[in-house]
Amino acid sequence: MAKVFSQLDDSLHRFIQAQAMFFVATAPSEGGRVNLSPKGYQDTFAIIDDRTVAYLDLFGSGAETIAHLRDNGRITIMFCSFTRNSRILRLFGTGRVVRPDDTEFLDLRTLFGLDHPGIRAVIVIDIERIADACGYSVPYFDLVGERPVLDAHHAKQPDEKFSNRITGDNGHSIDGLPALEPDHPLPSAVPRST
Template identity: 35%
Template sequence: MGTQYDSLSDQHIKFIGQQHLFFSGSAGPEGKVNVSPKGMDSLRVLGPNRILWRNFTGSGNETAGHLAQNNRMTLMWCSFSKQPMILRAYGTARAIHPRDADWPELAANFPEELGMRQIYDMKIEMVQKSCGYAVPYFEHAGERDTLKHWAADKGSDSIPAYWAERNALTLDGAPTGIVEK
């Protein structure tokens, strides 16, 4: 069993900043549980109990749909380098869409990029650190630019149509909120 904390310490925040990858976990009250890997320049720690992360257009949109039903979220980082550690942040979150009033303020925390579809604002209720001794070593070879090229090829005018066609419902058929009612 790991060690629990009420908030992120400076050491935790430093560890998060060194990771190239994190995982998000969410679930509705019923149906499939979603775990997604996240990368790029998409996460900001705003304080010991608050994290923002921006979500880019993808093939699914489970997290937004889950948060509309049940606002629980877990984020996880694990070290693939010398220092073995797994760090999880548990809490509640809300999805902010480009049409929402607080989008400009929250989006200002990130460089502007085509394809940003939501920002998740997470309130941390508990942090857990565990050993990570069984996590293998991997070397970071760089960021993929595939999503940036996809968004540029699609263009800002076509991305909302993609959202309506491919991102409006979860795998279980729940609305994601990406399309305004």
């Protein structure tokens, strides 16, 4: 049976921490395409308090989430259990982008695990609605392990490649909304966790 929660309680904390991945959904204000992205690396998601969460945003082939957040701030995070205990949890809220050169970034950076190469930003979400669903039709999957490919790829990329991404496919959404600004910091300038 679906339930709406007033906050992220201990039970929800445990459920979120047990998931190997999560999904991020955003959409532009006017027309355009809905974006849905799977996110891996368990150490890239953090619960700040009972109504605020954040995740490390890594460079990718586009910057739809950032463009949509700049446009309207709307975001939904979904966790889905693939184990014997079926459950779907959605966090609906308003997100914002914290760039590596923002003063808040250093404090947020301590919430996450490894120093992933290719960090683009931290996305912070103020949660407005927390709801779960049964997930009865979600299939069972066994986790083999985290896929190291993205980190390995980013570790080999020179600053020039990231600079081209910032002004290229990360500069605008596929619908033409502005995403990363030309002065966005390169991963080599991202402060590391201590």
